[in-house]
Amino acid sequence: MISLIALTNPQISLAQTRPNSRPTPTNRPAPARPTARNVVQAYFDDITKRGSSGVAYWCSSSSDFVSTFYAPRAYRILSSSIYGNGGSFVVQLEASNRGGSPVIANWNVYVDKEKSREAAKKPWLPGGYCIKLISEVR
Template sequence: MLTKKLASAIAIGFLLFGCAPSAQKPITQAAIAPPQNTTLSPVPTTATIIPVDTSVFDNALSTAIGASTISRTAQSDIDRELVVNKWEEAIALMKSVPPSDKNYAMAQKKIIEYRKNLSTSLQKPKPTIEKSSEPSNIKLVPVNTTNAQNDISEVMNSYIQLVLSGEKGDKYFCSPEDVSTFFAPRSAKVLNIGDEYTSAGGGRGAYVTVQMESSNKGGSPIINNWKFVMQKSKGTWCIGTIFDH
């Protein structure tokens, strides 16, 4: 009897404790990192530089036009030197035109043309001397002609030496308005001293022919004869006018 009761108690205990639900462990979820903002780097681009196709032939033409334009108004040595440099630059550019260029044949013709222009630019213009006609109503005076020629010769030789040294020689002119200058004279000599004359107004004068050798910037010699009109003022011979003989 006792055994049955014990068995019943065990069975009831088994039912009470055996069927109790087991404690469930909480489920731990893995931490999920929030999405990060991704910054996209810009794709580097390579700039394409398109070279400007500048024609050497066109540059040469432009330079030549500049030389021609400046030469029309050139007055000073600086202006003329700029013209020379422009022509030389234009020639150099034309020479650099390759045979494959469509303008090659024309460039060869332009080289010849520009060389002529360069040669002209290198020639120094003659001194700007107002040409005057020979005095009219001249009466030759044979008396004391030799003495006058000696005095004039002394004045002219002193003037020539001063001019060849690089001076103007303005002190030998009768007035400042009569002063004329020569460019880079190399040598000069008196060819002839004419007879003394008197004008209708009673003034005394004489002609002197002088051969002057100078040069242009290119070094080419320029030889020209000049006629000096000598006048006697206050007892001294001076240069009144110079004109191309």
């Protein structure tokens, strides 16, 4: 006898159904692992929605390269390339300049794993990823 549940639930295969047994789900999604993209989203969410400078998201080795934005309002990740321990992203940022005029620009955002073990444990650095460098797309 084949259970009706097995026929209507794509997560349960027919091989799992046996007479007088309850089918069990397969292919349960694994818990999401932090990714380089997570730190980019967290950084831009913080600066656009919470008014933060975002400095806490930068890698400790990049302290000389920290960039901040004046009055950022919204962002969109346009593209990404993930590699080894990091990735690069192109992010479109809507902001205002000091005079209040709207500015929309695309930025290259480079992400890496934090080298400092202590800094990598910070809860706002998902998976130990951090912002390594941000430069305007030219």
